[in-house]
Amino acid sequence: MSSESALTIKLKLNNGIEAPAIALGTANPSESRPKVKETVKAAVKGGYRHIDTAWFYGTEEYIGEALAELFAEGVVKREDLFITTKVWPSNWNNPSRSIDESLKRLGLDYVDLVLQHWPLTFKADADGKPIIKDGNSVLDEDGDYLVTWKKLIELYKKDNKKIRSIGVSNYTIKYLERLLKETDVVPVVNQVELHPSLPQVDLVKFGKSKGIITEAYSPLGSGGAPLLKLPIVETLAKKYDVSGADVLVNYHVKSGRFVAPRSTNIERVTRGFKSVPLTADDLKSLDQEGIDHPHRYINPGFAKSVGYDNWGEEKPFK
Numbered sequence: 001m002s003s004e005s006a007l008t009i010k011l012k013l014n015n016g017i018e019a020p021a022i023a024l025g026t027a028n029p030s031e032s033r034p035k036v037k038e039t040v041k042a043a044v045k046g047g048y049r050h051i052d053t054a055w056f057y058g059t060e061e062y063i064g065e066a067l068a069e070l071f072a073e074g075v076v077k078r079e080d081l082f083i084t085t086k087v088w089p090s091n092w093n094n095p096s097r098s099i100d101e102s103l104k105r106l107g108l109d110y111v112d113l114v115l116q117h118w119p120l121t122f123k124a125d126a127d128g129k130p131i132i133k134d135g136n137s138v139l140d141e142d143g144d145y146l147v148t149w150k151k152l153i154e155l156y157k158k159d160n161k162k163i164r165s166i167g168v169s170n171y172t173i174k175y176l177e178r179l180l181k182e183t184d185v186v187p188v189v190n191q192v193e194l195h196p197s198l199p200q201v202d203l204v205k206f207g208k209s210k211g212i213i214t215e216a217y218s219p220l221g222s223g224g225a226p227l228l229k230l231p232i233v234e235t236l237a238k239k240y241d242v243s244g245a246d247v248l249v250n251y252h253v254k255s256g257r258f259v260a261p262r263s264t265n266i267e268r269v270t271r272g273f274k275s276v277p278l279t280a281d282d283l284k285s286l287d288q289e290g291i292d293h294p295h296r297y298i299n300p301g302f303a304k305s306v307g308y309d310n311w312g313e314e315k316p317f318k
């Protein structure tokens with residue numbers, strides 16, 4: 001029904017910068033990380049202009065290699081792309097180091113968006129890597145997650161050419177309320193798990209009222225894309241003659257949100273996503289799925305202390 005690409009849809013951040021609504025996710029399982037170089041090249045050639053990464057994903061160096069080749073081949077220029085990276089809680093007290101190291105791996109002199117990855121503080125070694133005990137990061141009980149945000153504000157105010165925007169990730173309303181009360185820069189984005197099984201209606205609404213755009217991670221339900229099997233997704237895919245992935249991505253962009261679907265399948269990233277004219281009723285039905293049957297897919301043990309709703313069964317986070 002619609003063959004227009006959704007990859008050209010843009011959103012305006014609260015600092016005036018525009019960014020493509022769809023980002024390529026790159027939190028790949030370790031065995032598929034080297035594939036990220038070819039994936040990024042194919043994705044950019046297919047029309048993606050926004051890439052989502054983090055130190056934790058171990059994919060920044062592959063993205064850096066891909067970008068260097070794309071620039072050298074003249075496919076895109078740096079300013080055509082929007083690159084997001086994140087600061088892991090082990091660097092809660094030193095986001096500057098984390099950003100400099102990410103820039104080095106990415107081969108860039110600026111990032112478009114830096115996110116505080118989780119509102120948590122971890123104990124770290126001298127290099128800022130987390131100290132692991134019994135398979136889990138050790139919480140730094142003396143730390144304060146808001147210090148990371150305050151330091152990001154300082155860095156952003158000092159040099160907004162190196163860090164063009166700052167935002168947060170995995171914040172709940174309670175955490176956003178404290179941030180807004182105690183600091184003077186409103187995050188441009190709050191990146192959280194968000195999909196029809198976890199619509200987070202109140203969090204999205206709260207963000208919107210404060211100028212914070214919510215960005216959806218794990219939009220397909222993470223590994224194996226389980227949400228493609230939801231009956232409401234299948235019904236809407238049939239209604240509009242598009243794929244289930246098109247429906248799951250348009251659920252966000254048609255609601256004015258960012259979304260970061262991941263794939264290392266060259267054919268899929270080259271194809272991108274169609275723009276689907278989902279109606280207000282379609283969006284409501286997708287929300288209703290998770291209001292009735294909430295399910296969270298990303299629930300690592302270390303994050304339990306944040307106090308999320310619908311926590312579910314903890315899974316290892318590798």
Ligand SMILES: NC(=O)c1ccc[n+]([C@@H]2O[C@H](COP(=O)([O-])OP(=O)(O)OC[C@H]3O[C@@H](n4cnc5c(N)ncnc54)[C@H](OP(=O)(O)O)[C@@H]3O)[C@@H](O)[C@H]2O)c1
Nearest residue numbers: 025026027217218219220221222224225245261262263264
């Ligand atoms: N801020 C945070 O704490 C946080 C946490 C989790 C994720 N994220 C971000 O969000 C991104 C996406 O989340 P995610 O990695 O959990 O997973 P996701 O995007 O929900 O799902 C990825 C899975 O869907 C499959 N897939 C992708 N497109 C498909 C299609 N068209 N048809 C069928 N299967 C398809 C992929 O397989 P193929 O590779 O074979 O296509 C992969 O198995 C991450 O990569 C990361 O950038 C952020």
